[in-house]
Amino acid sequence: MKKMSFFFAFLFLISLIPASAQETNQKYDDKDNLFYATLEDAQNHNPLPDLYMRTDWNQYHEFDIFYPNGEMKRNVKCKSKEWPSEYFTNRGMLLRVIDGKAYICLSMGKINFYQDYHDGKRYMQEGGLNTGLKKWDQKYYESLLQEHNLLMQYQMEKPKREFRDTVSGYGNKMMSWQLKFMMLLNEKM
Secondary structure (H helix, E strand, C coil), X not given: CHXXXXXXXHHHHHHHCCHHHHCCCCXXXXXXXXEECCXXXXXCCCCCCCCEEXXXXXXXXXXXXXXXXXXXXXXXXXXXXXXXXXXXXXXXXXXXXXXXXXEEEEECXXXXXXXXCCCCCEEEEXXXXXXXXXXXXXXXXXXXXXXXXXXXXXXXXXXXXXCCCCHHHHHHHHHHHHHHHHHHHHHHC
């Protein structure tokens, strides 16, 4: 029974990873995994020069980093003093290090939405980049949508599970739907 529960929990977590991260036949170049000094630099694609990391998913928030002088450091933890910057990209996604953990930036604005890079749990951050993370609260999220006249559209556009959907395929539909409304909410705020 425990193995079966673990298996379904594993499938659920995989379904939360954005589609761009699940496409295994898509090739990523390590030199596209860049570091940025600020969020603005990331938005303007102004990376720290000649600094990049290996494309990898690591459950311990550790990555191999390549430095401008040709040196490579293996398994550098996000929380270590050797970590180059708060913002970086990996597999085409913008990530941010908060309290030593890597989070995927889902939508940035008045409210920042994140997903834990390792376990897929979602978080929100209100009041600026220096405020603490709060666990995802669906009821609160829906109240914000209601406040900005988006709740009805949100409910009407909820993806339907189709027979041909795989677990991860349906998870991707759900994540795309959530992302759309996270971005719309930030536009209206």
